[in-house]
Amino acid sequence: MAQAIAIVNANEFYVSCERVFDPGLLGRPVVVLSNNDGCIISRSREARALNLTMGAPLFKVQDIVEANDVAVFSSNYQLYGDLSLRLVEAFYEFTPDVEVYSIDEAFLGLETHPDQSFRDYGLEIKAKVYQWTGVPCSLGISQTKTLSKVAQRFTKKHAAAQGVLDLTDQADQTSVLEETPVEDVWGVGPAYGKLLAGAGITTARQLRDADRRWVRRRMIVVGARIVEELRGISCLPLERCPQARKSVTCSRSFGVLVEFIEELREAVAVYTTKAAERRRRARLAAGVVRIFVSTNRFSADPQYSNSVTFELAYATDSTEELLAWTRKALERIYRPGYRYKKAGVMLNHLTPADELTTRLFGDERFERSRRLMKAVDEINRKFGRDTVRFDAVRPGGRWETKCLRRSRRYTTCLNEVLRIA
């Protein structure tokens, strides 16, 4: 039985998600925009061919968009997040060794039978994942995470690979590393790339064959690890249970500038609710609550930004309690006479929710609040977000982030599912 590490990366993930429920987009130029419909953050191959670059503001490329009938979407994170979970579920069909690395990438620990090549196995995974989720992926397979990343990147530039490259063979490694610019190696980046270029190292192969002591001296332990990994010696094992996040933030830029505290209150209440829901799903309670507000620092308006942090006597995961804290916090930092662009809620010092200490006062009340939250979560899960909500939470205000071109939340909102006539 042979073993290897694969990286699976969804191709043009956000665009691919849009295409799952709207196959008419296949073969068309498609782009997805950042929050408030600002800049391009995902492009189809056809859009790339029109020279629509990543990060380009929509208004600057409006001519190209109109002339070529480019399909433009606001980002639909509910859809992308849900399809991302489906991808992960699909990966678990092949191996229990899954490390979710980002919204569209995961490392898999693979084992093959003696009569099966890694390439064939990779092609099988790619085909099944596409069949189950509708999202096309590409795979790089090798002895280490760093080499797998090199392999996956290589498939993007070489159509002949059909999206799967088995880079477990050493001779293959040498020729692929030769063709890979050193700054494209995982963990190198532009800063180290410059340093290495100064020493005459411009390809990944040169870095692999570089003097270990020199690398250790100039790029410390991070660099030494990269070199080992390029040599096929695994230094970065799969992390099956990534460490629980220590904090969570929910913040957005508003769709319009907001002047009055009533509107800010609505926004902060919505963010608080979202952050609290996320924490409960992860079974974590927060010991510290922080909120911040700021004006638009790119405008000529008078500027103001501020934040306030409350350390709670008892950690909590109750929306009801957190709403009371963030409301109080907002009252403290709000100043009239400014036009606010952004607000956010941060929950810190997260601890497992089932290990909360008994409260000296009000424990019964807290338990009641938690039972209420549990019921609310269940109803909202079944019937869609905000079916039941606190009165302070009023989604749909003017302040809401602009997303005029968002597709339907096909998989998470009952009244937005696809209907077949």
Ligand SMILES: [Mg+2]
């Ligand atoms: Mg991707």
